[in-house]
Amino acid sequence: MIVTIKDVAKRANVAPSTVSRVIANSPRISEQTKKRVREVMEELGYHPNFQARSLVAKSTQTIGVVMPNSAYYAFQNPFFPEVLRGISTSAHENKYGIYLSTGSDENEIFNEVVSMVQGRRVDGIVLLYSRINDKTMKFLHDSNFPFVVVGRPFENEERISFVDNDNIYITKQVTKYLIELGHRHIAFVGGSLHFVVTIDRLNGYKLALEEADIPFNEEYMVHEEYIKENGREAIRLLMSLDSPPTALVTQDDLIAYEMISHLEDMNVSVPNDISIISFNNLMLSEHSKPPLTSVDICIYQLGLEATNCLIEKMNKPDSLPKRITIPTKFIERKSCKKKK
Amino acid sequence: MIVTIKDVAKRANVAPSTVSRVIANSPRISEQTKKRVREVMEELGYHPNFQARSLVAKSTQTIGVVMPNSAYYAFQNPFFPEVLRGISTSAHENKYGIYLSTGSDENEIFNEVVSMVQGRRVDGIVLLYSRINDKTMKFLHDSNFPFVVVGRPFENEERISFVDNDNIYITKQVTKYLIELGHRHIAFVGGSLHFVVTIDRLNGYKLALEEADIPFNEEYMVHEEYIKENGREAIRLLMSLDSPPTALVTQDDLIAYEMISHLEDMNVSVPNDISIISFNNLMLSEHSKPPLTSVDICIYQLGLEATNCLIEKMNKPDSLPKRITIPTKFIERKSCKKKK
DNA sequence: CTGAAAGCGCTTACAG
């Protein structure tokens, strides 16, 4: 029922190897033969079997995309569809397919990646997160498999290709912006410290405080885990400190929305009573009330460049690791105000 | 460098076929042999080659997910990450992988699907849209390949498995709700008439008007294409009609946000001057100003059930086509008001 | 309970 290369060969009166060469458009086959074979392929509706071709060619023309904590949770965060847009564009342009991980915890993801790599299911991998002491990244690095990280690797930074924003710098700038508006009580909200992105942003935040001679206050750090558990309580506690913050640096717009909504319930107005600045510049940030001041980290570009870089690496396995920094844009809207 | 079944066989002093049987956990192999072979597999870090296995087993354990108009655009609409969440969950539970389409126009998608099917790259397909006269769906149907549609097929409805909401009914209800609030000038905004979902919703809308003896007014139909081109102008035109609408049924929350934002610029207040009701109940609908009255169409469920259904179909190719209707929830918030 | 052999559908030296 399925037509194979042999069927085409028989019908066109050539050997299977000739058909194969026509598919590959080998210059060693005469135009006449090519034409005839192509006509037969068309006539029979022939399409090369992907598995057979991959098996012998040792290439799948497929990129594996690995998300943290399963697609299930990941897709709740608009970051991931947006990087995927970038990845998809580059993959499509370069005629690669996309294979998506679905593992739902660290171990599952690790096992998935191992079998993708060892089982040669994909030619390369885009890792969409960077976690501290991540065995998946370590495995990829140790097995010398082509991969690119979106985010800064925690270890072996100079030996791994990655695409990232300069999170330390931009968070420093953003915190400085708040300081220049007169704020001295600035909290840092959200982000799990297991991820390098949080560590970097926290460091940028600290650097700005340091430069302004503002002491770092442990109470001003609200952890992701706590927010997830009870966001309302987290912000209530923060606001009931002896000297509550007058400004917030939040890890992403999603958390910012949540905070704004809880603050409203507490009759704390943004930006009149408290300023908020965040990251990612999601589509809705423009339409929210108040419109969010946010850093556009160019998520689409992160995905696009990561994939371009990966494809380059797959073509030249011996090329040196590459670090690509995607510039960001500070989008000033209405969620920050001079301190009264 | 890559360890194959032969390496394991040699090291374990058995035949490759025995190793293969151990992988498949065949009951015909002694526990003792299994143990030994498994130890060797562990020791050598053996993982079966995916392509080789698929080639002979004629199964890839992979589901193809086909989006309309490329992942590039699709991921701008929160609908798609959310269905993907559902798909991913079911796929993962059933140990299937996900292969994502990336084609950027109708023809590319069609060719992609043909080569997925003929090239046996996937075992089944979830089609994430239903368009009128769609050659991709026709091809899938004609080739008798396992597939499930999210949405109602335009043709061959009783011969194709699909998962959908009852769009006619719910849109009728929603329109009735507006009518009961006293509105008689109700516009229908957005949605391309090439998609069956729009046709169904439009019909539901018309049914409600009919029942209330309100004539259908062509001027009250604002097409998707026009909104995309110039949303501001579209709503301006609508509001400058002799009798402008006092209520809007919009195709999805995204369009509703856009409309609200333009209306605001025109000093038209929602819901005081105009009521808006929409579909999808995106995460942000709750936090928008005003909070949107919307129909929760349970996008996640659509993806989950579609995939479950597909997997069932792949296991029993001769099972009858199935139609699954996902119930919806009407979420009343603050974007609708009694007509003054 | 295990092995030798054939074969899945391709590609690619090798030969002519």
Place this chain on the structure above:
DNA sequence: CTGAAAGCGCTTACAG
């Protein structure tokens, strides 16, 4: 310019 043969890494009748 084209073909016959070997082989990619598996699985699965068939035989014992």
